[in-house]
Amino acid sequence: MTEQIDKALAREYEAGFVSDIESETFEPGLNENIIQRISAMKGEPEWMLEWRLSAFREWLAMEEPEWALVDYAKIDFQSISYYSAPKSMKDKPKSLDEVDPELLRTYEKLGIPLIEQQMLAGIAVDAVFDSVSVVTTFREKLEEAGVIFCPISEAVHKYPDLVKKYIGSVVPKKDNYYAALNCAVFTDGSFVYIPKGTRCPMELSTYFRINEQNTGQFERTLIIADEGSHVSYLEGCTAPQRDENQLHAAVVELVALDNAEIKYSTVQNWYPGDENGKGGIYNFVTKRGICHTNAKISWTQVETGSSVTWKYPSCILKGDNSVGEFYSVALTRGRQQADTGTKMIHIGKNTKSTIISKGISAGRSNNSYRGLVRMNPGAEGARNFTQCDSLLIGDQCGAHTFPYVESRNPSAIIEHEATTSKVSDEQMFLCRQRGLDPEKAVSMIVNGFCKEVFKELPMEFAVEAGKLLEISLEGSVG
Amino acid sequence: MSNTKSLLTIKDLYASVEEKQIIKGLDLDIKPGEVHAIMGPNGAGKSTLGYVLSGRDGYSVDSGSVTLDGEDLLEMETEDRARAGLFLAFQYPVEIPGVSNLEFLKASVDAQRQARGEDAITSADFLKEAKAACKQVNLPVAFLKRGVNEGFSGGEKKRNELMQMLLLKPKLCILDETDSGLDIDALQIVAEGVNSQRSADRSFIVVTHYQRLLDYIKPDFVHVLSDGKIVKSGDASLALELEAQGYAWLQKEPVEDELEG
Numbered sequence: 001m002t003e004q005i006d007k008a009l010a011r012e013y014e015a016g017f018v019s020d021i022e023s024e025t026f027e028p029g030l031n032e033n034i035i036q037r038i039s040a041m042k043g044e045p046e047w048m049l050e051w052r053l054s055a056f057r058e059w060l061a062m063e064e065p066e067w068a069l070v071d072y073a074k075i076d077f078q079s080i081s082y083y084s085a086p087k088s089m090k091d092k093p094k095s096l097d098e099v100d101p102e103l104l105r106t107y108e109k110l111g112i113p114l115i116e117q118q119m120l121a122g123i124a125v126d127a128v129f130d131s132v133s134v135v136t137t138f139r140e141k142l143e144e145a146g147v148i149f150c151p152i153s154e155a156v157h158k159y160p161d162l163v164k165k166y167i168g169s170v171v172p173k174k175d176n177y178y179a180a181l182n183c184a185v186f187t188d189g190s191f192v193y194i195p196k197g198t199r200c201p202m203e204l205s206t207y208f209r210i211n212e213q214n215t216g217q218f219e220r221t222l223i224i225a226d227e228g229s230h231v232s233y234l235e236g237c238t239a240p241q242r243d244e245n246q247l248h249a250a251v252v253e254l255v256a257l258d259n260a261e262i263k264y265s266t267v268q269n270w271y272p273g274d275e276n277g278k279g280g281i282y283n284f285v286t287k288r289g290i291c292h293t294n295a296k297i298s299w300t301q302v303e304t305g306s307s308v309t310w311k312y313p314s315c316i317l318k319g320d321n322s323v324g325e326f327y328s329v330a331l332t333r334g335r336q337q338a339d340t341g342t343k344m345i346h347i348g349k350n351t352k353s354t355i356i357s358k359g360i361s362a363g364r365s366n367n368s369y370r371g372l373v374r375m376n377p378g379a380e381g382a383r384n385f386t387q388c389d390s391l392l393i394g395d396q397c398g399a400h401t402f403p404y405v406e407s408r409n410p411s412a413i414i415e416h417e418a419t420t421s422k423v424s425d426e427q428m429f430l431c432r433q434r435g436l437d438p439e440k441a442v443s444m445i446v447n448g449f450c451k452e453v454f455k456e457l458p459m460e461f462a463v464e465a466g467k468l469l470e471i472s473l474e475g476s477v478g
Numbered sequence: 479m480s481n482t483k484s485l486l487t488i489k490d491l492y493a494s495v496e497e498k499q500i501i502k503g504l505d506l507d508i509k510p511g512e513v514h515a516i517m518g519p520n521g522a523g524k525s526t527l528g529y530v531l532s533g534r535d536g537y538s539v540d541s542g543s544v545t546l547d548g549e550d551l552l553e554m555e556t557e558d559r560a561r562a563g564l565f566l567a568f569q570y571p572v573e574i575p576g577v578s579n580l581e582f583l584k585a586s587v588d589a590q591r592q593a594r595g596e597d598a599i600t601s602a603d604f605l606k607e608a609k610a611a612c613k614q615v616n617l618p619v620a621f622l623k624r625g626v627n628e629g630f631s632g633g634e635k636k637r638n639e640l641m642q643m644l645l646l647k648p649k650l651c652i653l654d655e656t657d658s659g660l661d662i663d664a665l666q667i668v669a670e671g672v673n674s675q676r677s678a679d680r681s682f683i684v685v686t687h688y689q690r691l692l693d694y695i696k697p698d699f700v701h702v703l704s705d706g707k708i709v710k711s712g713d714a715s716l717a718l719e720l721e722a723q724g725y726a727w728l729q730k731e732p733v734e735d736e737l738e739g
């Protein structure tokens with residue numbers, strides 16, 4: 001059966017094509033001059049450049065972390081290009097008609113049509129291609145509701161007060177090695193502001209695409225949900241199939257003010273490398289949200305891509321009665337390595353957090369859950385429930401769980417459950433005896449295993465995520 | 479013997495699991511519409527026969543031949559045998575957590591339809607059929623939403639197997655001790671389910687320990703399987719005889735007899 005599964009997993013990466021787009025790309029290298037040039041390309045105000053440079057100086061003094069259960073060749077930060085943008089984007093197209101059709105075709109091929117008439121109704125998209133945002137749809141409609149949804153490079157100009165106030169407020173510049181690097185060289189990403197008492201009228205989503213070779217993608221997303229507001233946001237990511245590893249080091253900051261709610265979903269499908277571990281994206285991401293009184297942040301992630309994943313979407317439950325949730329499916333196959341999980345920091349009274357993590361390992365991959373639950377002394381009556389389930393496909397893969405618990409308040413309650421199971425021969429036989437081919441059988445069993453997480457995704461994306469798993473598992477059986 | 483074409487023909491079959499030969503020279507011929515009961519002591523190889531016929535991994539055929547509808551069954555993949563109309567109701571049905579019965583069954587039905595070149599069944603039509611099937615086996619409709627066999631009682635699992643059979647409409651149904659562990663009411667439900675499916679183009683192999691099922695499902699033939707081969711065949715009256723006397727008289731060497739009742 002292992003053999004069947006390996007075969008099924010040796011699928012093609014469907015998003016692996018390269019778009020033929022003329023780009024303006026910086027020569028590889030990282031120094032203050034490069035940072036000044038990035039800032040100049042974006043026409044940034046002085047304070048932004050200063051912020052970048054101070055982060056860069058912090059970064060120079062930091063060490064690459066080695067505690068995660070991932071093994072990869074050291075990254076040569078001087079061999080990466082830190083800026084690449086389609087030439088056609090230079091004079092900032094005003095409308096879709098002015099956008100390079102080849103760019104639109106790229107997104108269409110990925111199933112993300114940017115022409116509003118063809119789009120899924122109710123979803124606004126910000127499309128980020130290498131280092132720039134190509135287009136943001138449905139902006140007028142959102143503006144009517146007072147919602148700001150634009151590239152962060154634009155927000156720096158248009159809403160400097162909001163950006164200045166909140167950027168780096170959740171993930172400080174020197175939070176960690178990759179976050180500091182991101183602060184220095186971030187190129188684009190999305191900015192969202194939901195005004196007081198507003199329910200965002202549509203789903204917001206950002207679609208990240210790496211195209212250019214040897215470039216890193218360093219996007220930065222900042223979402224601010226003002227008091228009593230509500231927003232659901234989704235990010236998707238893909239990259240061409242290349243033999244070299246590419247670095248993706250993003251920072252996402254969420255701010256949920258009193259009584260606000262942010263739902264952040266990710267379907268991550270960066271190129272995972274080939275079955276021997278050649279190529280693929282290094283995905284080193286810092287995602288964190290802060291919840292004020294009665295606020296709620298819910299992270300849902302479906303991680304199927306990248307050769308190395310290092311990612312811990314977290315919640316700081318600062319306000320009393322605030323709620324943090326983390327729902328995760330991480331699938332690794334081939335030689336993929338994932339070290340992912342969450343941190344729930346309970347500060348306020350009666351704060352609640354829920355962690356549901358589903359790790360699926362196949363091939364010769366390694367899949368680790370790493371999670372921290374901290375109850376601060378003031379977290380009276382705080383509660384956490386954690387459930388970590390691992391599913392093994394075949395017998396050459398690994399699943400690991402590293403739960404860290406720090407409780408400094410005796411009234412806090414922490415529950416942890418963990419299971420490890422296998423796709424069994426009996427289950428496979430039952431499915432095949434009913435006429436299902438082995439691929440379908442595996443994907444169905446895996447989908448069933450992930451059900452609790454998928455039900456947290458917005459409807460359209462739950463279907464997409466299910467399909468993605470199916471494609472990812474193709475050839476894992478034979 | 480009539481001249482009708484056989485549905486299933488097993489000739490001099492030898493088969494092993496984990497290097498141990500379990501089926502040792504088995505012959506069986508089943509015509510469309512016939513019901514064959516297979517009885518025999520524990521460990522005789524009854525379940526193994528079902529697995530070998532349905533092509534379970536790890537069960538290898540050493541020699542002999544099996545045809546279904548004239549096609550070489552042993553050449554086919556497990557799923558192709560199912561699509562060709564072979565159905566096995568498991569003695570110990572396995573759970574698939576999180577996959578709803580409905581989703582699982584629709585995928586199975588669609589896979590089989592696709593193999594026949596038909597379109598997938600619409601969700602509405604399928605739901606209607608599935609509800610009817612639930613009713614027939616006396617399972618609450620809510621079971622369609624539950625994970626496959628997830629937390630089902632023994633009897634519910636067995637009825638769930640039967641429901642799958644009703645929906646898949648196979649040509650050859652192998653029921654592996656579907657009656658074990660059932661109370662008399664459940665037993666009658668299973669028997670009625672089977673009887674309702676009896677038709678001129680559907681055959682059954684009913685593996686059972688107990689004569690009592692055969693009071694409800696009248697078999698055309700009864701075979702005794704012992705040590706991997708059929709040691710005696712007869713009509714329905716053979717089952718009564720076995721009930722009274724056990725299997726020992728049929729076996730050359732005395733084998734531990736675990737037949738109850």
Ligand SMILES: Nc1ncnc2c1ncn2[C@@H]1O[C@H](COP(=O)(O)OP(=O)(O)O)[C@@H](O)[C@H]1O
Binds near residue numbers: 495498521524
């Ligand atoms: N996976 C297996 N590995 C080794 N021996 C097996 C396996 N499955 C069945 N057997 C052996 O095959 C024989 C027949 O088993 P089985 O077909 O289950 O009998 P029955 O269904 O008639 O009770 C028994 O001796 C049993 O121990």
Ligand SMILES: [Mg+2]
Binds near residue numbers: 526654655
């Ligand atoms: Mg048995």
